[in-house]
Amino acid sequence: MTGDVKVSDTSATMNFRRRDAADKLSGRTRYAIDRYLPGMLHAAVLRASVPSGRIASLDTSRAARMPGVRAVVTAADAPGMIGIGIADHPLFARDVIRYDGEPIAGNRGGHADAGSRRAGCN
Amino acid sequence: MGLSMIVNGERLASAADPVMPLVDILREEFHLTGAKPVCREGFCGACIVLVDGNPTPSCLMPAALAQGCDIRTVEGLGANGGLNPIQAALEACDAVQCGMCFPGMVVSLTHLLTTSPEATRDDIRAALTGNICRCTGYERIIEAALLALATK
Numbered sequence: 001m002t003g004d005v006k007v008s009d010t011s012a013t014m015n016f017r018r019r020d021a022a023d024k025l026s027g028r029t030r031y032a033i034d035r036y037l038p039g040m041l042h043a044a045v046l047r048a049s050v051p052s053g054r055i056a057s058l059d060t061s062r063a064a065r066m067p068g069v070r071a072v073v074t075a076a077d078a079p080g081m082i083g084i085g086i087a088d089h090p091l092f093a094r095d096v097i098r099y100d101g102e103p104i105a106g107n108r109g110g111h112a113d114a115g116s117r118r119a120g121c122n
Numbered sequence: 123m124g125l126s127m128i129v130n131g132e133r134l135a136s137a138a139d140p141v142m143p144l145v146d147i148l149r150e151e152f153h154l155t156g157a158k159p160v161c162r163e164g165f166c167g168a169c170i171v172l173v174d175g176n177p178t179p180s181c182l183m184p185a186a187l188a189q190g191c192d193i194r195t196v197e198g199l200g201a202n203g204g205l206n207p208i209q210a211a212l213e214a215c216d217a218v219q220c221g222m223c224f225p226g227m228v229v230s231l232t233h234l235l236t237t238s239p240e241a242t243r244d245d246i247r248a249a250l251t252g253n254i255c256r257c258t259g260y261e262r263i264i265e266a267a268l269l270a271l272a273t274k
Contacts, residue, residue, distance in 0.1 A: 017213070017216075018213070018216060018218055020218070020221070021212070021213045021216075021218040021221075022205060022209075022213055024218050024221030024224055025196075025205060025209040025212055025213060025218060025221075025224055025228055026156075026196060026197065026199070026200055026203075026205060026209060027154070027155070027156020027157070027195065027196035027197040027225050028156075028197070029221060030155065031158075031222065033155075033158065033159075034149070034155035036150065
């Protein structure tokens with residue numbers, strides 16, 4: 001480096017240790033997948049299988065009737081926008097599909113198997 | 123018929139279905155949630171534990187096959203709740219990002235360190251073929267393994 005280079009914000013140059021690393025390395029960190037609560041339900045998400053499209057209709061009645069399923073949720077149940085930092089997208093696809101894999105609906109079952117049986121919507 | 127196995131040095135019993143994957147017994151019965159059932163197909167490596175000293179994807183191992191085995195999970199690698207040499211090196215090399223893969227990464231690398239103290243960069247890469255990191259931080263992980271080998 002030549003001449004006087006000054007970085008005004010020292011925090012940008014300080015070499016901080018990652019404070020969550022030791023817990024993650026020793027299996028102590030509790031991720032969402034690691035939490036078990038009494039009466040906890042499991043969810044499965046139905047995702048778009050096309051990169052773009054218009055949702056003409058969404059029939060969740062068959063999924064709702066599946067054994068063990070307590071609820072089926074769609075964009076109608078999740079108004080507003082969400083996002084990390086910037087809330088710029090809906091939780092579930094609303095009217096249009098914007099990318100392959102976009103969540104369309106979710107169901108909540110009492111048991112992990114009930115939820116993972118392909119969310120079962122038409 | 124109950125199952126019995128030694129987990130992190132402690133003899134534990136389970137009444138689980140013999141075909142239940144070992145990872146589910148570890149997590150749901152023994153409350154050792156370090157190992158992660160991410161793919162449940164044996165290719166991601168986040169659930170790898172040592173079974174009689176060998177790195178094994180615990181999602182593919184029916185509980186009955188763990189009968190009488192010595193199991194060591196990520197929680198049981200460091201002495202007195204501390205970090206073992208590879209865990210310490212991974213922390214020092216700032217290799218940790220989201221951390222989901224590390225319970226398996228650390229187990230695979232701990233095995234490599236104890237069985238192949240002369241391991242090369244290629245050996246490390248080979249040892250990690252069964253551990254997928256989606257943050258794609260492999261280089262720092264390999265650097266950390268080299269550091270741990272060098273300072274051993």
